[in-house]
Amino acid sequence: MRTPPDSPRDPASLRISFLGGEFTVEWSVEGGAEPVKLPNGTTKEALAYLAMQKNLRRLSLGTLSEDLGVSDKTVESGISRNKNDLPILQTPFGWKISPDQVDVLHFERLAYEALEAARNKRHEAAQTRADEALSLWRVDLPDFSGCLATTQARFSTLRAELLDMLRKLERGQRSLLHNVPPRDPHELIGRDSAVKDIRNWLRPYPHSSKDVVLIDGVGGVGKTALAKSIAYSYVDEGTSEDFAAIVWISGKMTELTVEIRSLPPRLRTIDDLYRAIAMTLRRTDIMEKGPEERAAIITDVLSDHDNRVLLIVDNLETVEDTAVLSFIEHPPVPTKVLATSRHRLESGTFRRLSGLRGEAAQELVRAHAAALDVDLSDDEVEALARETDGVPLAIFFTLGQLAIGYPLSEALDRLRSANGDYAEFAFHESVERLSDANHANERELLYATSLFVDGASAEALGWVAGLSDAPRDVARTRALRNLNAMSLLNYKDGRFNMLSLTRDFVRGDLGRDIALKNRVTQRWLSWHRDLADRAFTVDLDSGVLELLRQEHSNVIGAIDHAHTRDKQLFHKFVTSMAFFWLTEGLWDEFEHYVSSAKLAAPNIAERLRLSNRLLWLSVLRMDLDMANVHKSESELLLRRSDVPYERMRLSDFSGQLALALGDAEEATRWLSQGLAEAISLSDRRGVFATQKYLGEVSCMIGDLDAARRQYEQAAANLGGPGEAEWVRGQAHLAHLQGLIAEGASDPDTALAAYEDCLAFLATHRDVRLATRAKEGRARSLKAFGKAAEARDVYADVARDFELLGMWDECNSARSLAEEGMAR
Template sequence: MHPGSPDTAARLATWLAAHLERHRLTVADVARDLRVSPGQVRGWLAAAGLRAPTGPGEFDHLDTPVKLGAWLRARIADAGVSVRELAESTPDVSMSTVYNWLNGEHLPPPPAADEPDRLDLLLSNPVLGLGLQQRVQLDEIRRRLTGTSLHLDAAPEWDARSLPAANRAFTGRRPALRRLDRLLADYGRGAAVLAIVTGIGGVGKTALAVQWARSAQVRPTFPDGCLHLDLQGYSATSPVDPATARLRLLYQLGADPHRPPADPEAQAALYQRMLAGRRLLLVLDNARDEAQVRPLLPADPGCLTLVTSRARLSGLDVTSPGLTRLDLDALTEAEAAALLRELLGRLAAGPATDEEVRALADRCGRLPLALQIAAANYLTHHHPQREPLAAYTAELAADRLGELTIDPADPATAVTPTLDHSLRHLSAPAQRAYRLLGLHRAPDFAEAWAASVTAEPRDRTRAALSELVQANLLTLDQRGRYAFHDLLRDHAAALAARTDGEQERRAAVGRGLDHWRHSGFAATMVVEPSRDPITLDPAGPGAAPERFDDFDTAWQWIEDEIEGVVAASAQATETGFDPYVWQLVWICGNPLGQRGQWNRLVELGELALQAGLRTGDSEAVARAHRYLAHPAILTERLPEARTHLQTALELHRADGDARGRAAVLHSLSYIEERLGNYAAALAHSEEALAVDRERGFRGGQARALNEVGWLLAHLDRVDEALAPCLEAHAIFEELGDRGKAAHVADSLGYLRHRLGDHAGALADFGRAADEFRALDRPFELAGTLDRIGDVHLDATGPDAAAAVWQEALDLYTDLGHGNAEEVRAKLHGLDRPDPADRRDAC
């Protein structure tokens, strides 16, 4: 058989249709995997007389002419044609007529005589790729909307009349669907009777529940059908009370609506009796709380209940042991991009690159509701040929919540009211905490910081945070840290702007920044006790900074909070807290440099410089130049670093700031050393030592002594070098500065190697390497490993040296540092340059 024959195409199309059904795939899933449009997949199926698997009621959600028009508009866009092209290729249908239908106007009833049925002619156009059964269903929708249906009382094949129609654009969620599918096996063993799907508003809980309830796997399991009830827990109207909800379910079960039992207990008994013996799926959608759900749970194990809610409904874990819980998060990057392409259609999304589609999806927070609104806005108000997708994404970035709106009063078409409804049932303290915490940009945060922002005691803050977590407005990870979804943070900040006065908002921002400044200073001085301290003004009223008694707690605080401090540095520049910027950078600068994140140091240094120039604070400006010199030195941009340091030195001298002058001298010594000017470097270090001795700063003295010993060794005065290094090590040990003591141990290892004491060198280097590993300082560790390799080459042999150098090379490569080439040359047997220094640059 010829591979290109029609018979082969038909067989492939038949296999494709079965593949879609068997693996729970949509046309969009297959189209994405094959990198073609959904319309192309439908065309393959239609050419063989097949279509994508659909179920009865596929179009039941099109219950108004406007919804039918919106669906038709999306179908046309998906086909990749314009309205003009579609009208011109459809007999007896004009472009203006099609536009009327798209706007929900002048929907024609079925023709009474021999006149052409223009709507069916349009739906029959092969470009739209609709199968016969789909056209029949759409004709029945049209008849219902025009009052001409011949089957108003016809019952569907599966008794699920209250269940909404599946979303045509539903995409992804395969892990969640598989998780729900496993419920069926548990249900068959009598082990599953209740499942809860929770998540923030707009994340697609209802869409997932409906998609699964209408799947081919569910129907045979529940031959008695499906009941669905919207409990309106988070809608514009009041939540449905349990008694009313039970009555509505009774009517769905066939109870006489004219003769309901008057007594609530009798109603409850009738409800359970009518459920008894049935194999039925009950979908309780949009539940507010446990009290609303519990009276509706079937007692008969033949029924399975699926609940969706924005609240976690944790109380059901106590009263319904063994329940299955599914916490729905935002779509993955791939799922969100696929949904956007499906919603936009080939005409709009075709010219866009994958990166542009992903950027728009990210700007929407990858929430299905936000994606649908953004796609609808783009298709309605923009044109791909006049405004590319990237331009629309930029507009969205300027005002996400404002742009993610079609009808501001309709939660189904606007993000803001959807999220507003999530707050309706929260306590006043929880609502206030939500608003004020949203003013900050911290990627995650701890309870202690939240207490400062809200200016509340820890116990009250803990209660408010717990309430927000239960409402899925915050997430809580295993480390005990809280986080916002991006859109929720935007919503909280916008709500604060509408609710709280400017003074209250500024105070909340200031308290958060104060917490990071003062807590970060305290943690830094415990982790780096030999560091030159800075002077902070007192924290504002209500802020409660943390204090630290031991190294491990302080070090962990820095690990947990550094990203928050970085975000705070940028926020301080934008909210009028310029004097705070250089202080926040002081806290996070060394940890970022030790991890090799030098580009971020440049960004922070620029922020500090601009803030200092705005305030006219010479100390802030000088420190900002030092911050910018640090990454320039570490990445071998030495002339640039020298310029920054000379500017800083002039400012410090003008201010009479001996502390700043000594810090610059240390860095200038480093530059001269890297250039091989060891005598000039030694002069800078000795001057810094004199300044620090005069002002009695022992941490600076120890740093200078270590530099002096290191540089003497490079001037071949090794015998003189040991004493200053030993003195430096003793001071750092006394001060309890583990990191600086490790630096001196590294220097001692180098000196002992020069003196021929290989065992002593390996011991000192080993102590330094162990400490750098424990402190997670890859740059310093790589330098020490490089020097250990030198010792092994002289004492043990090339194999041992190669193993250590390879580890150093891997670290330098990951950091993107130029020292990688030096180590690579050693591995290739080339001449070895002088070992690279590893001292702090500022």
């Protein structure tokens, strides 16, 4: 590699060359002819500036002098005095460099070709081009100012890049030293972001100040595969600014294929670690030294900033030697440590791995199935990816079972078994650590988390684990932190959760402790029962509504548990949750659980209550045939058990059914009967509801005066027992106000009323009322001549109906949207 001399020769000696289509200036005392002496600095700058012109374009005297910041006379006299010695041509249009009188200098072109070759790993070509380019650079460029300064900086920077590239190539000509185990036969899938993050963290200072990076996660999630892939990404690149050597050492004691196989331990003591470093770096002499000298030499070798080492420690959780752990947590600078573990260190930067998701998991299933010659349908691929949580080892284990003849269902049963090989390999060691009395809190919290199908907050887990009182908050926090560090729990967005495979193992393993299982399960049911009970008062606290939405999947899990074990508790759950399901648009859940509760109802009165609720759902769905079926059943049950409140509700729902059928007379009869019953029961909400729907009947027949009176009467009964505000009641009043305004051809008032209705429902949802308000808003916009906005609202309504499974209404709304689009 050629570099400029330490003491540049006289920069006044100048030779100019250009590079084919690109060109530069070379300042040199060497050449085939005697160097030209240029006493005038302006003459040198003029000559340099002409040589640096793209495509050797001509420059007039005026342009040249203006750019150089000197007079025309100075430039002209300087060039004229030396014109016989200068490679300059004077033309009618100005001056330019003559290619016939200069060397052909390829510096810039060669430099860019060298850098491009290096980027494409054509190291030999890069070396050759760089040497050729630098051979043309014999002394430093003189310092220019003004118009030449930028060009001068460009060439200086380019030369510096070439020198840096050559240093890297010089190191790269030695193959990167490593002892990384053989590559995995299958390509790493779905971990691109993890590779990118970790490689960024492993960059040298000042790009990254992180010394220790830990990949953690449950057994079999792919920690070792990720570490190996990162290692080979460096190996494939050769040495670079990143690392000159990679030392791999593993504490892994078992591996799982179709069964568990023991492995000889490689990392137990600090000498095991030193030996791996010495052997990889070809420094066998290190191990011949005494303990203190050996440690000093290792530290010295790993402190070489020109030959940085990456130390990869696999399965760190099996290491108990404190000297090893201390060395790994505090490696000599600039050495970097990449470790994999199921348990976290006290310090370092962590990258938690979880199972692959969606397409990535299915891609891995297909790739490994093809390698094992296992034929799977698309449905089986999807099922296997889902049931394994996308955990690579679980996928490999299950496919291995299929390859030796097990059917998919049995292979998945073996995977999920708490006594099976996969559970033994992935979870047993971690859970076994919790068996002593000092980890009682961890066991309670771990089993509690296994019951929450959608994760839970620390507060919820603490309550279910019996750690909810203030003195135990610290113990709860410490235990949850330990479980997260052991990769048995994951923490994200304020919630703790676990993989379904972990859940299956924990329920099977810790579930053997019957006392623990029963007390945690009872507290878990009580926690959800309390939450469901609060659904009765959702109008008072929108926060409860939000909590119910967040915890709905967990509530469903508790209801399903109660359904098979405690019928009385199941009925209480359904009673509490029914109205929430109805207003949130969770109509499938409503129908399923209310129907199940009705079949197992303990008495006629309870069956009547549930039959009435199914009638209500059918009316909201506009499934009028089914509504009549439920209405007939309720009438029959009412004759067998006359419950005044349910008689009032039957009248109310029958009136709404008649209204939906367009039968104003029948609707008025039923609603008037329901109003009288509500008054006799002093039920303000019953009075409110029947008056509101009577107002709708009056709007339907065009009696707006009656509708306004019914609006006022309904408003007088807005509220309920002990309530200062009833948000959904206000939404219903706003909806009726919109209908009245529409009937009076007052689209301005109607639009405002419907928007008020939707604003009330923003926190206290009622999906069916919201769709009706949106329809009214669309009609009002259309009346204003705002067809485009009306079209968008109808399209939104169509989507709402689609989610509710109301296909006729969905198609009708779509037609109105398309009609607006056509206009």
